[in-house]
Amino acid sequence: MAPLLEVTNLKTYIRQRTSEVKAVDGVSFYIEAGETLGLVGESGCGKTMTGMSLMGLLPTGGYLAAGSIRLGDKELVGMSDKEMRHVRGNDVAMIFQDPMTSLNPTMQVGLQIAESVRIHRHASKSEALKRAEEVLGLVGMPRPKERLKDYPHQLSGGLRQRVMIAMALSCDPKLLIADEPTTALDVTIQLQILELLYELKQRLGMAVLLITHDMGVIAGRADRVNVMYAGKIVEAAPTIELFESMRHPYTEALLASIPRLNQDSNVVLYSIPGLPPDLSNPPAWCRFQPRCRYATERCREEEPQLTGETAEHQYACFNPVGKAGAHRVAVAS
Amino acid sequence: MTTTTVSDSTPSAVQGSDAFLEVRNLVKEFPVTAGAVMQRRIGSVKAVSDVSFSVAKGETFGLVGESGCGKTTIGRLIVGLEKPTAGEIWFEGRVISKLKGAEYRRQRRDLQLMFQDPYASLDPRMRVGTIIREPLTVQKIGSREEQDARVRQLLREVGLSPKSVDLYPHEFSGGQRQRIGLARALTLNPKLIVADEPVSALDVSIRSQILNLMNGLQESHGLTYVVISHDLSVVKYLSDRIGVMYLGKMVELAPSAEIYARPAHPYTMGLINAIPEPDPKRERAKNLTPVVGELPSALNPPSGCRFRTRCPRVQDICATEEPPLRPFGPQHLAACHFPLQTPLAAA
Numbered sequence: 001m002a003p004l005l006e007v008t009n010l011k012t013y014i015r016q017r018t019s020e021v022k023a024v025d026g027v028s029f030y031i032e033a034g035e036t037l038g039l040v041g042e043s044g045c046g047k048t049m050t051g052m053s054l055m056g057l058l059p060t061g062g063y064l065a066a067g068s069i070r071l072g073d074k075e076l077v078g079m080s081d082k083e084m085r086h087v088r089g090n091d092v093a094m095i096f097q098d099p100m101t102s103l104n105p106t107m108q109v110g111l112q113i114a115e116s117v118r119i120h121r122h123a124s125k126s127e128a129l130k131r132a133e134e135v136l137g138l139v140g141m142p143r144p145k146e147r148l149k150d151y152p153h154q155l156s157g158g159l160r161q162r163v164m165i166a167m168a169l170s171c172d173p174k175l176l177i178a179d180e181p182t183t184a185l186d187v188t189i190q191l192q193i194l195e196l197l198y199e200l201k202q203r204l205g206m207a208v209l210l211i212t213h214d215m216g217v218i219a220g221r222a223d224r225v226n227v228m229y230a231g232k233i234v235e236a237a238p239t240i241e242l243f244e245s246m247r248h249p250y251t252e253a254l255l256a257s258i259p260r261l262n263q264d265s266n267v268v269l270y271s272i273p274g275l276p277p278d279l280s281n282p283p284a285w286c287r288f289q290p291r292c293r294y295a296t297e298r299c300r301e302e303e304p305q306l307t308g309e310t311a312e313h314q315y316a317c318f319n320p321v322g323k324a325g326a327h328r329v330a331v332a333s
Numbered sequence: 334m335t336t337t338t339v340s341d342s343t344p345s346a347v348q349g350s351d352a353f354l355e356v357r358n359l360v361k362e363f364p365v366t367a368g369a370v371m372q373r374r375i376g377s378v379k380a381v382s383d384v385s386f387s388v389a390k391g392e393t394f395g396l397v398g399e400s401g402c403g404k405t406t407i408g409r410l411i412v413g414l415e416k417p418t419a420g421e422i423w424f425e426g427r428v429i430s431k432l433k434g435a436e437y438r439r440q441r442r443d444l445q446l447m448f449q450d451p452y453a454s455l456d457p458r459m460r461v462g463t464i465i466r467e468p469l470t471v472q473k474i475g476s477r478e479e480q481d482a483r484v485r486q487l488l489r490e491v492g493l494s495p496k497s498v499d500l501y502p503h504e505f506s507g508g509q510r511q512r513i514g515l516a517r518a519l520t521l522n523p524k525l526i527v528a529d530e531p532v533s534a535l536d537v538s539i540r541s542q543i544l545n546l547m548n549g550l551q552e553s554h555g556l557t558y559v560v561i562s563h564d565l566s567v568v569k570y571l572s573d574r575i576g577v578m579y580l581g582k583m584v585e586l587a588p589s590a591e592i593y594a595r596p597a598h599p600y601t602m603g604l605i606n607a608i609p610e611p612d613p614k615r616e617r618a619k620n621l622t623p624v625v626g627e628l629p630s631a632l633n634p635p636s637g638c639r640f641r642t643r644c645p646r647v648q649d650i651c652a653t654e655e656p657p658l659r660p661f662g663p664q665h666l667a668a669c670h671f672p673l674q675t676p677l678a679a680a
Contacts, residue, residue: 220617
């Protein structure tokens with residue numbers, strides 16, 4: 001059976017005054033119905049822009065330069081605004097990092113949730129408010145009927161995030177894109193929200209694209225992981241396999257630089273020298289090369305394509321880590 | 334028995350202090366007013382409520398907790414940016430929290446703050462050289478040439494090129510800006526640096542650069558650190574001892590390894606459980622009882638134990654009696670009526 005979402009060679013560029021940033025530069029991945037795909041990387045890697053591209057929410061100057069986004073039986077690239085408005089909410093919904101800046105501060109939360117239902121489902125105001133109360137209950141909001149009239153500033157960070165999740169779920173999407181859903185929250189609240197998302201996913205049979213920089217969140221919640229760097233996917237694998245047998249030097253470096261609770265605190269953490277490339281002028285060779293301790297001549301001449309011994313575990317590197325004859329997995333851990 | 338343990342649990346305004354830094358029965362409350370024309374005080378935010386701990390010279394002490402726990406306020410109290418409502422801060426045997434004027438300004442040299450947000454804490458209209466030189470200018474130390482030489486030396490120490498003096502903050506990355514902040518904190522040769530969320534605003538792979546730098550500088554400069562963060566992994570990595578705070582109270586104090594291996598307070602356990610670790614098998618095997626509910630109001634904190642509204646072990650006594658800090662091991666204290674470990678028998 002075909003996957004729920006299939007993205008092929010997606011290129012999202014952003015036109016600026018004197019240059020063009022190739023934020024997403026040829027990215028392909030898929031998500032099966034009901035599964036959670038983790039998209040992990042640091043700032044500027046293109047993960048948020050990938051999520052925005054799926055929703056058709058590009059910034060000023062942003063455009064889809066190439067590629068295909070197939071959701072169910074619909075091709076999203078090339079859709080009109082009107083068609084996209086129908087897809088949003090009903091087929092795919094998104095929750096963002098900071099609920100305080102993503103919610104309208106001047107509108108009651110009940111009305112904000114209802115607005116989503118009215119736009120995407122053409123429901124009446126009273127029907128929409130009833131649905132709003134229903135989803136607020138679904139996301140574990142205490143006393144949902146009373147909360148409908150609250151403004152965002154009256155709620156804590158965790159409750160605001162529940163409102164945003166309620167908004168996203170109000171039209172029963174098949175795919176939920178969660179962009180750093182818990183980064184702005186206290187860690188004990190973060191756990192509550194992640195548990196909630198997991199529960200909802202199981203109950204509603206939703207697929208989730210979990211976008212984050214946090215390898216811990218990925219480890220606990222994603223079925224498969226795609227690691228992004230400088231606009232490209234550099235490694236893709238099932239979660240356990242990624243952590244146990246990573247192949248790309250960036251994945252290895254990322255994991256080696258994180259302090260762990262159960263690790264001896266005297267260990268010197270690995271730090272990746274240098275900075276990611278300027279995406280308005282990316283190199284024609286490996287984008288990680290200047291910062292990679294295993295780089296060879298070839299890495300400075302050619303761009304590695306995604307390859308692998310199995311279809312499930314792919315990586316873009318000429319000198320992968322951990323393979324016999326390639327490199328020992330070095331560093332502190 | 335160490336001086337540290339005694340000072341942590343025996344408040345006395347009359348005793349001196351042999352600790353390097355000692356925070357004693359510290360209270361900070363921020364008044365909250367209401368009213369359009371006539372402002373009347375309707376209450377106060379109890380940001381820090383009777384907190385005591387000490388830090389030894391050369392040690393790194395970590396303060397960890399979530400929003401509203403009071404850790405940032407304590408950091409600001411230590412460096413003198415706020416004055417306590419009650420209690421004292423002792424440094425090298427003298428009370429520094431009540432100093433004024435020239436004495437206060439001189440004391441400020443010894444305790445410096447490294448700010449949290451590398452994007453907001455550097456004046457965007459000042460060149461980097463001027464930013465780092467500013468403390469020397471304010472304190473009227475050294476000639477212009479001497480100051481410039483010091484700035485170049487500091488830049489080298491934090492791993493930046495001396496040519497950075499003429500550049501503006503926006504020309505640097507987040508990690509580089511944090512290095513500038515660290516250089517500025519070092520300008521006056523402080524004895525103690527309070528680092529408030531030193532790496533939270535940085536990308537994961539850049540954090541390790543700053544953490545390694547901080548450790549290295551501690552050795553070369555004989556620095557003492559107070560590290561403040563909501564991120565227990567970062568705090569545990571840097572610190573020798575850790576204090577866990579909740580809603581203005583210190584709920585547990587212990588050496589870092591001990592906090593992780595044998596947490597006594599249910600909140601500490603909740604915090605540890607909630608941290609997602611980059612280890613799929615361990616993550617999925619975790620049997621989690623999430624800390625439920627929301628943080629209560631700091632205007633009107635719960636009676637008795639402040640954590641009781643979210644605690645899985647709560648009983649009636651928790652509402653009527655505030656649990657005292659009790660010892661659980663060497664340098665290990667926790668405040669709980671139903672702790673996860675067995676307290677040491679009373680002496």
